[in-house]
Amino acid sequence: MKKRQSNFELLRIICMFLIVAGHVTWQTKFSYSELNLVHRVSIQSLWMGGELGVWGFTLISAYFLSGSRFKLKSLKKIWGITLFYSISIYMLLVVFHVIPINPKDALKSFLPVLTGNYWYVSAYIGMYILVPYMNLVIEYLNKKDFQKLLITLFVMFSLLPYMKNITVITNNNSVINLVYIYFIGGYLRKYNDDFSKDKMKYYILSFIGSLVLMLASIIVIDFIKPNHWFAFLTTSSPLEAIAGISLFLIAKNITISYNEIINKIAASTFAVYLIHCQAIFFPILWNKIVRADQWQSVPYTVGYELLVACVIYCGATLIDFIRIYILKTYLKFKVRFVG
Numbered sequence: 001m002k003k004r005q006s007n008f009e010l011l012r013i014i015c016m017f018l019i020v021a022g023h024v025t026w027q028t029k030f031s032y033s034e035l036n037l038v039h040r041v042s043i044q045s046l047w048m049g050g051e052l053g054v055w056g057f058t059l060i061s062a063y064f065l066s067g068s069r070f071k072l073k074s075l076k077k078i079w080g081i082t083l084f085y086s087i088s089i090y091m092l093l094v095v096f097h098v099i100p101i102n103p104k105d106a107l108k109s110f111l112p113v114l115t116g117n118y119w120y121v122s123a124y125i126g127m128y129i130l131v132p133y134m135n136l137v138i139e140y141l142n143k144k145d146f147q148k149l150l151i152t153l154f155v156m157f158s159l160l161p162y163m164k165n166i167t168v169i170t171n172n173n174s175v176i177n178l179v180y181i182y183f184i185g186g187y188l189r190k191y192n193d194d195f196s197k198d199k200m201k202y203y204i205l206s207f208i209g210s211l212v213l214m215l216a217s218i219i220v221i222d223f224i225k226p227n228h229w230f231a232f233l234t235t236s237s238p239l240e241a242i243a244g245i246s247l248f249l250i251a252k253n254i255t256i257s258y259n260e261i262i263n264k265i266a267a268s269t270f271a272v273y274l275i276h277c278q279a280i281f282f283p284i285l286w287n288k289i290v291r292a293d294q295w296q297s298v299p300y301t302v303g304y305e306l307l308v309a310c311v312i313y314c315g316a317t318l319i320d321f322i323r324i325y326i327l328k329t330y331l332k333f334k335v336r337f338v339g
Contacts, residue, residue, distance in 0.1 A: 018052055
């Protein structure tokens with residue numbers, strides 16, 4: 001088996017941590033009106049990483065999938081691990097009397113992909129099913145036409161939504177957004193030589209610049225329309241697009257030899273998402289366990305949020321390590337005593 005490059009695996013880890021940290025802010029009911037501007041913006045800024053993580057995570061998949069064949073086995077694996085964690089977490093919540101048995105909750109947990117209770121998984125699987133057809137488009141488009149396609153997609157999904165254009169699908173949590181990102185990842189792979197290491201300073205500058213502009217957008221909107229402070233922190237945001245692509249290119253051009261520890265941790269990044277985003281557990285985690293709003297008045301709120309994100313990330317990773325260990329032990333037992 002070919003060993004995965006650790007630079008991309010490290011990016012997976014960073015992206016998933018950004019998603020978890022972003023969720024701490026997004027899912028907590030902070031009373032922003034009670035906080036001064038600096039404190040308020042420091043908390044809100046964590047959500048920049050939430051969508052940045054989605055961009056980075058999807059670009060990695062797109063970069064490699066656009067150069068490979070559709071594999072039903074991979075699709076089954078994604079669906080299988082999603083079912084495992086969704087059902088297992090629901091059953092534990094019921095067994096320990098955290099929640100009562102409820103047909104609606106059971107349906108969400110036993111059919112998580114079909115009911116869309118992991119929006120990213122449902123959108124990702126939808127994107128994955130389209131991979132063979134998108135790859136045909138990527139293969140046969142010449143460079144000029146490919147660039148025209150990307151510009152068209154950028155205008156449709158990153159610019160027009162801000163003009164309230166009702167003819168454009170603006171739902172940030174859909175397969176449409178991932179298809180948009182997929183074509184960008186496919187372009188980066190097809191014309192890989194155009195994005196070489198000697199342009200690293202431009203990638204870094206565009207990454208920092210987009211972050212600064214997103215931060216500025218939070219500050220400005222906090223004054224104009226406080227309830228919409230996240231307007232430029234969505235998956236469709238042109239600033240998130242620039243930041244995500246720049247971060248990906250930085251990681252692509254950093255040389256990190258195979259590192260077993262990084263790769264093992266990265267192998268559980270998807271599980272981190274599945275565990276902390278389980279539909280029934282998700283509100284319980286934020287409203288009854290984390291309760292970050294109780295720390296909103298202290299000066300180190302962001303520090304607390306990052307600590308919470310670390311605990312969730314490490315805890316979920318440890319759980320998946322145990323799952324992998326048990327599965328490997330079972331398979332070895334099966335081969336030795338059954339096969």
